[in-house]
Amino acid sequence: MENNIPHILILGLLMLTGLMAGRFATRFGLPHIVAYVAAGVLFSPALLGNTLGISVSNWSEPITMGALGIIAYLIGGSITIPQMRRMGKSIFSCAAGGALGAVLVVTVIIFPFAPEVGKSGAFQLALALGAIASTTAPAATIAVLHQYRAHGPLSSTLLGVVAVDDVLGIIIFSLMLAFAAGESLSSSLGPAFIEIIGSLLIGGILGILLAFAGRRIHQGGLRLPLILSNVFLVIGLADALHLSPLLSAMTLGFATRWLMKAGADRLFAPIDYFEEMVFVIFFTMAGAQFEANVFMNHFGLVLVYFFARVVGKVAGATLGAKFGKAPPSVQRYLGIAMLPQAGIAIGLALALGHHPAFSEISHILINVILAATLLNEVLGPIAVRFALIKAGELGIKRGKLKS
Amino acid sequence: MKVSDWIKQHPKLPVTVQPEASIEAVIDLILTTPCLRDLYVVSKEGVLIGYISHHRLSQLLLAKYRPVNTRRQLIERVVAESATEIMETHFATAHINEELDEVLHRQLDSRVEDMPALDDSGLPIGVINLTQILQITQRDHSHTTSDTTD
Numbered sequence: 001m002e003n004n005i006p007h008i009l010i011l012g013l014l015m016l017t018g019l020m021a022g023r024f025a026t027r028f029g030l031p032h033i034v035a036y037v038a039a040g041v042l043f044s045p046a047l048l049g050n051t052l053g054i055s056v057s058n059w060s061e062p063i064t065m066g067a068l069g070i071i072a073y074l075i076g077g078s079i080t081i082p083q084m085r086r087m088g089k090s091i092f093s094c095a096a097g098g099a100l101g102a103v104l105v106v107t108v109i110i111f112p113f114a115p116e117v118g119k120s121g122a123f124q125l126a127l128a129l130g131a132i133a134s135t136t137a138p139a140a141t142i143a144v145l146h147q148y149r150a151h152g153p154l155s156s157t158l159l160g161v162v163a164v165d166d167v168l169g170i171i172i173f174s175l176m177l178a179f180a181a182g183e184s185l186s187s188s189l190g191p192a193f194i195e196i197i198g199s200l201l202i203g204g205i206l207g208i209l210l211a212f213a214g215r216r217i218h219q220g221g222l223r224l225p226l227i228l229s230n231v232f233l234v235i236g237l238a239d240a241l242h243l244s245p246l247l248s249a250m251t252l253g254f255a256t257r258w259l260m261k262a263g264a265d266r267l268f269a270p271i272d273y274f275e276e277m278v279f280v281i282f283f284t285m286a287g288a289q290f291e292a293n294v295f296m297n298h299f300g301l302v303l304v305y306f307f308a309r310v311v312g313k314v315a316g317a318t319l320g321a322k323f324g325k326a327p328p329s330v331q332r333y334l335g336i337a338m339l340p341q342a343g344i345a346i347g348l349a350l351a352l353g354h355h356p357a358f359s360e361i362s363h364i365l366i367n368v369i370l371a372a373t374l375l376n377e378v379l380g381p382i383a384v385r386f387a388l389i390k391a392g393e394l395g396i397k398r399g400k401l402k403s
Numbered sequence: 404m405k406v407s408d409w410i411k412q413h414p415k416l417p418v419t420v421q422p423e424a425s426i427e428a429v430i431d432l433i434l435t436t437p438c439l440r441d442l443y444v445v446s447k448e449g450v451l452i453g454y455i456s457h458h459r460l461s462q463l464l465l466a467k468y469r470p471v472n473t474r475r476q477l478i479e480r481v482v483a484e485s486a487t488e489i490m491e492t493h494f495a496t497a498h499i500n501e502e503l504d505e506v507l508h509r510q511l512d513s514r515v516e517d518m519p520a521l522d523d524s525g526l527p528i529g530v531i532n533l534t535q536i537l538q539i540t541q542r543d544h545s546h547t548t549s550d551t552t553d
Contacts, residue, residue: 078474086482138477146470156481163477218493262453263492265475272473 005052007059014040014056014284015277022280031377033342036280037370040287049288056288057362061354064285067278068347069235069249070271073227075166076203076253077268091160093324094317098161098338099134099168101316102309106133109308113301115364124180125361128352131176132369133309135169137342137380138162139275144384149395153327154387158337161317166344167250173348174199174247180357199238199247206234206248207255214260214267224270246351279343286346286370289353294367301364302371309372313338329391337387340380345369406506406520407499410529417519417530419445422452422487426463429486433460438534440516443527444490450525453490456515463489496521497531506531 017039025035041047043054084092107130114122114129141162145155178192210230217226234252235245257264295302314335321331349369353362388394418436420429422444433439442460444453463484466476479489495513497506497520510518510533517530 074474079478080488082488083478083482083484087478091481138474139471142472142477143470146468159477160481163474163481166474215493261492262487262490265491266493268473268475272475275473 005054010043010054010056011063011281014043014288015280017042018280018284033279033283033377034374036283037287037290037374040284041290043284043288044290046290046292054288056285057353060285060350063281064347064350064354065235065239065245066232067281068351069231069245070228070274071278071344071347072170072246072249073231073253074268074271074275075170076250076255077257077264078163078253079167080257087160087164088324090321090324090326090330091157091164094157094320094326094330094334095161095164095168097320097323098136098313098317098335099165099172101314101319101335102133102312103130103172105312105315106130106305106308109311110301110304113304115298115301124358125364127176127180128349128358128361128365129305129368131169131173132345132348132365133305133312133341134165134172135341135344135348136162136165136338137340137344137376138166140340140342140377140380141337141384144381144388148385148388150388150393151395152329152391152393154329154333154337154391155393157321157326157330157334158384161334161338165338169344169348170246170250174244177352177355177357178244195243196247198241199244200251202237202241202243203234203248203251204255206230206237207252207259210252210256210267211259211264214256214264220266223266227267227271275343278347282343282346282350286350286366289363289366290370291363291367294363295371298364298368299371302368302375305368306372306375309341310339329393333387333391337384339376339383341373341376345373404503405499406497406501406503406531407528409503409531410499410520413529413532413535415517415530415532417441417443417451417517417527419443419451419527420455420486422446422485422490424486426460426484426486426489429455429489430460430464433457441518443494443519444486445527449527451496451519451521451527453487453492454494454515455486455490459489459491499523499528503531503536507536 018036021035021039022032025032043049048054107126110129111122111126114125116122141158145159175196178195179188210226213226217223230252231249234248238245238248256267260267317335317338318331321334346369349365352358352365358365385394418432418439420432420442429442433442440457442455443451444455446452463479466472466480472480495509495515495518497509497518499520499522506518510531516533519527520529520531522528
């Protein structure tokens with residue numbers, strides 16, 4: 001049942017309730033993400049959703065894609081080629097190991113446990129969960145490093161790894177989407193190749209235009225609309241041309257930063273602090289799509305996903321660290337410290353909900369990722385702290401700051 | 404008053420570094436030069452190519468003390484950078500033939516303490532220092548007030 005409540009009013013309600021719940025949770029030392037989800041759940045069908053006639057899944061696509069596009073643009077613009085060179089083999093090897101390890105282990109372990117749902121099938125559910133498993137949560141990791149004044153080889157490697165992890169996460173997710181859309185792997189190869197190259201091209205071309213405009217537009221107030229218009233343009237064009245909006249937006253960010261060289265900061269700084277707003281939207285929207293029966297029916301899947309991701313991250317990061325000749329403490333404990341997972345995972349799950357190839361399993365995906373993210377939000381920081389203790393890099397805990 | 408006249412009366416050159424200067428060298432310079440808030444990057448030919456603010460440097464150096472970092476700050480924390488990588492290429496300058504009161508708006512808008520004044524070939528010949536302007540404005544204001552009172 002859906003009443004005539006304007007969608008923008010629902011969005012406002014979700015965001016405001018989420019923000020208020022977040023402030024309340026922070027005051028009591030609880031993770032604000034849990035509060036955002038709880039605020040969203042309040043508007044889920046089982047609670048106020050049906051009574052008020054609130055439904056978000058049928059109109060939220062442009063908002064989800066726009067918000068994910070902003071994050072992808074920021075992720076793409078976070079690193080330059082000279083920085084990549086200076087970062088060294090070790091960090092990339094650890095990040096790639098952790099990401100690919102999570103994808104492989106989650107996909108392989110989930111497959112036998114995944115329910116057969118419609119045409120999408122168990123394999124696509126396993127593949128989707130596998131691709132989402134690669135992402136991490138830089139904010140949660142930095143918060144722990146900061147709180148305990150951590151310092152040492154594990155801490156510095158971890159900083160580098162979480163900074164580049166989501167770049168790999170978006171690439172893996174986009175590749176998965178490109179290949180999963182076809183009937184078989186062989187029939188997907190050609191269209192997937194076109195999708196990837198097309199996405200890189202479109203992001204690159206708009207990146208050239210954005211960098212060109214960025215050099216010429218000197219009024220600070222025009223930068224925000226310039227950035228947002230380009231991000232929305234690239235994801236809209238990618239969508240219309242059946243390319244990957246996320247890969248295009250990330251390429252836009254990367255190309256803009258690369259072409260602007262010095263001074264590129266002004267084409268990213270205006271939207272740096274959008275990330276929290278985007279996560280409020282993601283978590284409350286995902287919370288509003290919470291279905292208790294779906295969660296209960298797939299509770300086992302949540303646990304399998306959680307533990308498979310732990311195994312994948314730890315094994316992959318250890319192998320990556322060994323390959324990259326990282327110090328022994330990094331080889332032993334990096335994987336455990338890579339467990340936090342939050343906003344990007346939820347955003348990707350919400351995006352899959354609007355993809356035709358995954359429409360039948362979207363409710364399972366969103367509910368499983370939502371529950372697993374909450375689990376990770378609680379256990380992830382504990383895992384980071386444990387890894388830092390074992391590596392002997394824990395400093396003196398900071399006192400609580402009054403906000 | 405023309406910018407060139409101001410520069411003649413208040414000669415002060417911008418503090419500059421080479422593009423390849425390391426962050427450590429930039430920090431040393433900013434910490435050892437009294438009251439330095441704005442640093443400029445010059446090419447080998449002496450042309451101004453970039454600007455580094457005290458605030459930008461502080462953000463870079465003190466990122467590890469903050470509980471929240473942007474993704475770019477995270478990368479910057481891991482890899483050391485050079486002056487050219489952190490400089491802002493779009494920054495406010497004045498031309499020697501401009502009127503001083505015309506360039507003040509630009510200086511206030513860009514929030515720089517030392518705005519470089521350039522000659523026709525783009526080379527810096529001095530800076531317009533905001534504190535000096537404030538001192539003179541305040542002095543003139545005091546004179547006007549005392550004249551009126553008298």
